[in-house]
Amino acid sequence: MRHLVSMKDSLSGLNPEGIEIDGYGNYNLEVSGVEGTSLGEKSVLNLYFLDSGDYSTVPSIKGYGWIKASQQVWFQQTSSSLQRKYMNENPKQKEPAPGLVFFHIPLPEFSSFTAANITGVKQEGISSASINSGFFASMVEAGDVKAAFIGHDHINDFCGKLSGIQLCYAGGFGYHAYGKSGWSRRARVVSVQLEKTDNGEWRGVKSIKTWKRLDDPHLSTIDSEILWNKGTNGRRKKNTDGS
Numbered sequence: 139m140r141h142l143v144s145m146k147d148s149l150s151g152l153n154p155e156g157i158e159i160d161g162y163g164n165y166n167l168e169v170s171g172v173e174g175t176s177l178g179e180k181s182v183l184n185l186y187f188l189d190s191g192d193y194s195t196v197p198s199i200k201g202y203g204w205i206k207a208s209q210q211v212w213f214q215q216t217s218s219s220l221q222r223k224y225m226n227e228n229p230k231q232k233e234p235a236p237g238l239v240f241f242h243i244p245l246p247e248f249s250s251f252t253a254a255n256i257t258g259v260k261q262e263g264i265s266s267a268s269i270n271s272g273f274f275a276s277m278v279e280a281g282d283v284k285a286a287f288i289g290h291d292h293i294n295d296f297c298g299k300l301s302g303i304q305l306c307y308a309g310g311f312g313y314h315a316y317g318k319s320g321w322s323r324r325a326r327v328v329s330v331q332l333e334k335t336d337n338g339e340w341r342g343v344k345s346i347k348t349w350k351r352l353d354d355p356h357l358s359t360i361d362s363e364i365l366w367n368k369g370t371n372g373r374r375k376k377n378t379d380g381s
Contacts, residue, residue, distance in 0.1 A: 139163040151187070158335075159187030161205035166216055172332065172340040180227055182235050183330055184220050184282065184340040186213055190243040194267065202243050203288075204267035210276045213239075217280040228342070236343050236366060237282040238328070243267065244288045247274045248305055251298035257361050258296030258307070258350070261318065266290050277303055284366040286347055287326065293318045295326070295350060297363065306364045309350050333368060344368050350355040 139162045142150045151165030171177025180248035191203020221234040251262045277283040278301050285297075285304035292310030299305070309324035310317050317323060322331040327347060349362040 146257070148332050154212065157212065159208045161191060161209060161210050162251045163187060164209055164212060166220075167360075168220070169330075171342065175340045177342065178338065179225065181220065182294050182332065184217070184237040186216070186236055186237060186283075188213065188241045190240070190241040190288075199267075199269060201268040202265060204269065204271040205242070205273040206271065210271070210273055214276055214280060217282055219380075221282055231292055231342055233368070234282045236284045236346065237280070238346070239277060239283055239286040241286070241288055244307075245274050245286075245305070246270045248288070248298075248307075250300055251296065251305075256296040256298040257363050258309075259294065260296055261293040261321075262291050264294075274300075274303075285328075285348075287328070292316055295319060295324060295359075295361075297348065297361075297365070306348065311353070322354040322358075324350045324352045324360075325374065326350050328365075342368075 139152055140152065143149055143152055147206055149167060150163065153159050153162065153164050164190035165187050168181030169183040169185065170179055171182045188209050190205050192203055194203055219311050224235045227230065244264050244266045246264070246266045248266060251260070253260065277286060283303055287306050287308050288309045291307065292315060294307045297304050297306040306326065308326045311323050311325040313323065327350070329347045330343055331345045331347070333341040335341065340356060345364055345368065346366045347362065347364050349359045352358045352360065
């Protein structure tokens with residue numbers, strides 16, 4: 139992480155200073171609004187990055203790692219602080235700035251879905267930790283998280299909604315690890331749109347959309363959907379033309 143942070147134009151971060159926290163690279167990024175507006179130097183979108191570990195470091199617990207209690211405390215405190223700040227500084231906004239969470243190993247809750255309630259495919263098992271650390275509940279309780287994005291299981295690429303949060307696989311992209319013959323490598327794209335009033339005033343986030351870009355001869359896009367709309371709990375909408 140120290141190497142990544144030192145690279146030119148890197149936005150990666152080290153653990154926050156002054157607190158004891160498990161893992162490496164637990165940090166958040168605040169995305170400001172349109173330059174030159176009242177939100178130009180205020181965060182309208184909060185990104186949280188957490189280290190979900192590798193394999194369990196507890197001898198009595200086998201399998202993969204998980205997001206520890208110290209990380210969850212940091213996440214909850216950071217989310218709460220950002221929400222208070224945003225609402226105090228932006229009295230016109232009726233809800234806090236949305237948050238997106240990124241980590242690697244899927245939570246056990248990713249096993250909650252069937253083919254009938256996902257967009258994308260599930261082609262292998264959910265390789266989560268053998269225990270449930272409660273991080274999904276922490277995200278729900280925080281109140282600002284609209285979607286969480288993970289990797290780990292390379293040939294799963296679905297999104298499913300649970301308790302108001304979209305749980306999404308990023309889709310296996312690189313060629314350095316396993317994939318599936320005949321199934322194009324892919325990368326998930328997340329697009330955030332800002333709200334603009336009738337009088338031309340820019341405000342906070344209006345909607346969050348996603349799709350997957352395939353590494354095929356046409357660089358195809360598939361499974362476009364809306365993850366979240368302002369003023370709603372999010373809704374699922376697929377484009378019938380695959381774009």
